[in-house]
Amino acid sequence: MNRIVILRISASLLAGIIFGFGLSVSGMIDPARVRGFLDVASGNWDPSLIFVLGGALAVAIPGIALQRTLGRPFLDDRFHLPERKEVDRRLVIGSAIFGTGWGLAGLCPGPAIAGLSIGLAPVFLFTAAMAAGMLIHDRFVASVTK
Template sequence: MKALVALASGTLFGMGLLLGGMTDPGKVIGFLDLAGRWDPSLAFVMGGALCVTFPTFQLLRLRGRPLLGERFYLPTRKDLDAPLLGGAVLFGVGWGIAGLCPGPAIANLVFGSPEVLGFVVAMIAGMWLRDRVATKAPPGASNAPVAAT
């Protein structure tokens, strides 16, 4: 059942990206080009997503556990460290140059674009490389990005 819900959720997410224009690199670059020919339409897509997500998360906080799991896994860290800031900058630069980020890139694979395939291969290689060169956490600290609540 979990696999079926995951498939349905991923499909719905991908369709939302497609219908919202997030899978069109030109549209994304137009949105990020504040000094040129700015296209603000993706702000409405993001605003709509926030209008659905924020109240949903508030409702989920009232539940003791998810429907199909033992517990929720939500971030608990509140500090900003160099790896987080560096990763955010790298993500933003890559998004601005390519007009793609992980979700839309994976959704774009259905169209068979060689450029998108190259992006996804490079993205996976970057994830693999990050895991190989990541520094070890100090004794007593956790390297985990999320914690159970």
């Protein structure tokens, strides 16, 4: 393996560890806490995760500004950004499914992967269902919609 590949893998691993640690420390891997944050209408709203969102913006906004000034990333030949810009039916339906699932389960993909470390059965069930959904999409839906 050449040096650049090792650096890419190392940078990806370090970023994943930092991201997972941040999700754990912030409470984003606790489905009950996430549902409490998303339940703004119940009168029992838990606003604590707003600080997680604020922290994410504090990192993302300067990161995007930096990305726009660079010609290319340090360890790659180009930025791999989404090419499609339009809001279409598939995007809206997929977003609605994602949001509904997030609200019902209190988990989304990143926190679910990080949450595997705490060994809760619902997290394993969610992750297995997520993997099954990805496989079904890749095998059946993606081939029909292309």
